[in-house]
Amino acid sequence: MACTLWVLARARDAGLKKLERVPPGVRLVVGDTPEAFDGQPPADAIFVCSMGRELLRSVLPKAPTARWVHSRSAGIEGIVFPGLAESGVTVTNGRGVFSPSLAEWVIGAILYFAKDFRRLVESQRAGKWDPFPPEMVQGRWMGIVGYGDIGRAVAARARSLGMRVRGLRRRAGEPPGDPAPDEMLPAERLTDLMALSDDIVVSTPLTPQTRGLIGEREIRAMKPTGVLINVGRGAVVQERPLVDALRARAIRGAALDVFETEPLPAGHPFYALDNVLLSPHSADQVPGWLDDAMEAFLQNLDRFLAGRPLQNVVDPRSGY
Structure with missing residues (x-):
């Protein structure tokens, strides 16, 4: 033709x-x-x-x-x-x-906080012997905002670690695909997902409906031990309330590959926060x-x- x-x-x-x-x-x-x-x-x-x-x-x-x-x-x-x-x-x-590489990055971020790799590296650099008990991720709940191709790839890898998966999608009545989450919530229950899950993964595309979707109300609903991970689009998460929560230690941390403004401007608070893991929108730029x-x-x-x-x-x- x-x-x-x-x-x-x-x-x-x-x-x-x-x-x-x-x-x-x-x-x-x-x-x-x-x-x-x-x-x-x-x-x-x-x-x-x-x-x-x-x-x-x-x-x-x-x-x-x-x-x-x-x-x-x-x-x-x-x-x-x-x-x-x-x-x-x-x-x-x-x-x-891009789903497999993003999913691997998400798992790496979850382990980064659960095993406190930052503390290990800092102790090693300081020549300090500092035993502490790392956490297990087995049995924890992962909440996935946007259970599409990326979300399913993340869920498959989380399952291999013994995590339980709670998904959220706009069309909650559609078949979720493989793997099916342990629980699927409709979009209007976003705050519930934030409150009930240990690790929150944002993998939704940017649309008029998802712009600014994760704001002060949703972040305040998170557990004090919760970690927010964004591999979707930066504008889905409102950065000001996230910075406030991180500074106040209201949540454990955040792992971010995407941002409202890219490149992330010099002097942005994220650079100085020790409970933030940053990636310059390169998690999927694998060989x-x-x-x-x-x-x-x-x-x-x-x-x-x-x-x-x-x-x-x-x-x-x-x-x-």
Whole structure:
């Protein structure tokens, strides 16, 4: 099948080399400005690599024949704009590519606090013999806000440690997938999940409904021994009440891979708090992640060319 594929990417994008493997008959047009697509054959499909919504908003009207838009990222908040859903194109994302690495990071964060690795490192550096009893995570409750692909990957690894899993999702009546949590709560019971769980994992995408979802009320509901872990999107968690709770030792700690503002500004309170574990939005940037993301797209491209159902279809209206 002949196909014109517009690729929204900067010329230095390392993933472009993978596109040398596109099947015969696929014409590639690569650009990072609206003008790069002027006068080009209209796209049948658009692949958003390293560019975002403004470029997609500009070029989509130039491609009236486009039937598919793929986001290399798992989150689609960076490409959604008013009118995308109404355009009728099918939108897919990179869901699943990043879940294993993020899930491993979450488990590492849980063990970091349970075993108090910071104290161990500080004692070693000080040349100090400081025995103390580490905690077990077996039997603890993990609460997962956003029981999607990332949440399920986290749950599977938590189960291997003997943890119990409590999930929360907007569409609580849908089958949760594998593994099923020990308990599934609807979105309106978020405060209950925060109060009942020992470790809170935020893995929900950023949508109008989830922006600022975790605020003062939810953080105050947490156990004093609770740990908040965010591998979803920074804007889902309100940082001011989180900083206040951490300073007051109202909760044990927080492990954060994402932030309201990135890069995290110099002088931000998180840098100085000894009960915070920071990662510069790199928990999923493991060796091979880019190859995996490009491979996922190429597999979907094969489906598109063959007229088969696409994988990882998302709803631009809901954001996932």
